[in-house]
Amino acid sequence: MYELTKVSLDDEQDLILAHKRTLKLGELAGLSLVVQTTFATAVLEVSRDALQHGSDVSLTLGIVTPNGSRARIMAKIIDSRIPITGQKNERIEVASRLVDEVQISKSEKGSEVRLSIPVLADQCVNETNVALWKHHFNTEPTELVADEIKRKNNQLQELAERLRTSERQYQVLSDSLPLMIFTATAKGKLLYANEWLRKYTGESVAQLNKTKWETVLYEDDAAVWWEKWAETASVDHAFQIEIRIRNAETGAYVWHRMTATALLDEKKEVVYWSGFLVDIQAQRMVERTLQDNRELTETKQKLEQYQHELKLNIGELNRSNQELAEFAYIASHDLQEPLRKIQSFGTLLVEQFANELNPTAQDLIQRMHHAAERMHVLIKDILAYSRLNTHHQPFRQVDLNALIQEVLGDLELTIREKKTQVFVDFLPTIYGNPLQLRQLFQNLLSNALKFIAPDRPPQVRISARDVTIFDIPVPMRQREPSYLAISVEDNGIGFDERYHNRIFQLFQRLHGKDLYAGTGIGLTICKKVAEMHGGTIAAQSQPGQGATFTVFLPQSVAVSVPAK
Structure with a gap:
């Protein structure tokens, strides 16, 4: 703040001088008479409060020119009492309503109150004018005649009383x-x-x-x-x-x-x-109700149209899907015979004419044999997938503990070769298709045994727990309140979760066939089986940190659940 004048406040005469100089500063700064009077009144109220409750009171008037903002005239009142911040003070509250900025703080001498208002005519605030203003205040006589003191004091008191009366009237009216x-x-x-x-x-x-x-x-x-x-x-x-x-x-x-x-x-x-x-809550509710009624009528008309179109198309769609599934089954089945002949002829060439074939020919025949074997596995997987749509068998009780032991028996040789530890918690008995469920868990366990990490002993854990619909991280076609979550967890190579949706799509693979065998159908079968049992499947993994595949089945299929 650039200080222009300072007044020590010891008595009423000093208050009149302070008021006069505050009015003069507003006049020099180009403020209107109303704003001059309002600002001077606010300064007088705070000064009078400081004179009444404090000691060593002083008023400093000056100019503040913040960067990028309008210049402001400021009054700073300091007294030696304890800080008044947060205390209820009627005169300071009156001042706060008269000017747009009042700051109360603690100073080295005690309490400090700053009041300021913007200068409307920025062009009048320059070094020349400010120097003239300071000279004016330094040379202005401080002696005031008693009559002027009395008159000014009466005017201020009258103005303050009228202001308080007006405020009370406005408050009573607004509160009513x-x-x-x-x-x-x-x-x-x-x-x-x-x-x-x-x-x-x-x-x-x-x-x-x-x-x-x-x-x-x-x-x-x-x-x-x-x-x-x-x-x-x-x-x-x-x-x-x-x-x-x-x-x-x-x-x-x-x-x-x-x-x-x-x-x-x-x-x-x-x-x-x-x-x-x-x-306007009631008005908004009426408007919303009218809008909802219009939207409901439009939606009803569209729904009736969609239902009519759906009735026309649903029969054709079911027929087309059935024909497609049967075609896949028949086509895959018919491919088996020529493939067996290719494998048989390749075996005969290697066994009976090995001496007559050069190494290049033997290598080509060996590649043909491997390709035929991969084709055999692919056709086998396609047949398994197509049977899910063409062979609908009634559900019956399936003890998952016994089913998992059968699958582990089938995979016993691989488990021993890879020295894998398999831990199986107690699992529930559910209503389901045993052949489909066997395919599901055999594919999940085969995956866990296939993608092992080379730097640690492989481990697989199978467990079950109860969850709610809100715990399932993927969308559900049908939603029920509670589900069984059956997890197959391994400590293998894992994968990046951004490929989560891709791994369940038909023929999709994250690794080359030269590194890991497979056709990319196994997890697709798992998802299809889970959905045919009213559930879904999801995976969680990080590269190098193993993977967890969780099958979510509705509690409605459960006969018994594992003890908690």
Whole structure:
């Protein structure tokens, strides 16, 4: 702050001098008479409070020129009492309503109160003028005649009393109306709020300013509120917005329409906003009901049209799907015979004519044999997948403990060769298709035995637990409240979870066939079996950290569940 003059406040005569110099500073800064008087009154109220309750009181008047902002005239009142921050003080509250910026802080001498208002004519604030102002204050006589003191004092007292009376009348009127009424600065800082707003929100003016209304505005509306406020404050002089405000008594967010109008000064700039909030919840509900009725009618018409089209297409679709599944089964079955001949002829060539074939020919025959073997496995997998659609067998009770032991028996040789530890927790008995479930778990265990890590002993664990629909990480065609989650967990090479959906698609592989054998159908069969039992399958993994495949089946298929 650039200091222009300082006044020691010891008695009423000093207050009159302070008031006179404050008015003169406002005049030099180009403020209107109303603004001069308002600012001087605010300074006088704080000075009088400091003179009454403190000691070693002084008033300093000056100019502040923040970077990038409008210059401001400032009054700084310092006294030696303990800090007054947070204490209720009637005169300081009056001053806070008269000027847009009041700061209370602790200084080296005790308490410090700063009041400031913007200078409308920035061009008058320059080094030459400021020097002239300071010279004026330094040379101004400080002696005032008693009559002038008395007259000024009476004027100030009358003005203050009229101001308090006007405020009381306005407060009584605003509190009696069923509206939330407020006044605020151009930036949205509340200056006043009636009792209705304070009671409805449960927040004081200070609390609302501190939180910027975030505790009472609906989350999605807060940003719109302040964006609209900033946009309108710089362009227009009135605006409306619809927002949801929390009722402190019920906790419910209720729609309100906020209407704000700006009070302008002589320069057509916003001095402050005056606004009110009206409950429009009932209106919004009526509008929403009418809109819902229109949408419901349109949706009903579209639904009837879709149902008609669906009836026409569903029969054709079922027939086409059945023919496609049967075609896949027949085609795969018919491919077996020529493939067996290719394998047999290749074997005869190697066994009976090995001496007559050069190494290149033997290598070609060996490659043909391996290709035929892969084709055999592929056809076998396609047959297994097609049977899922063409062979519908009734469900019966399946003891998963016995079924897993049978699958482990089939894989015993591979388990021994790879020295794999397999841990099986107690599993439930469920209603299901035993052949399909056997395919599912044989494919999952084969995968776990195939993709082992070279740097650690392979381990596989099979377990079951109860979960809810919210624990399932993938979409479900049919949704039930609770599910069985049966997991096959290994410590193998794992995979990147961004390929999660890809691994369950037909013929999709994450590794080359030269590194790991397979056709890319096994996990597709697993997913199909899970879905035919009303569930789904999901995988969790990280590269190098193993993989967990979890089959989610609805609790409605369970006969018994594992003990918790």
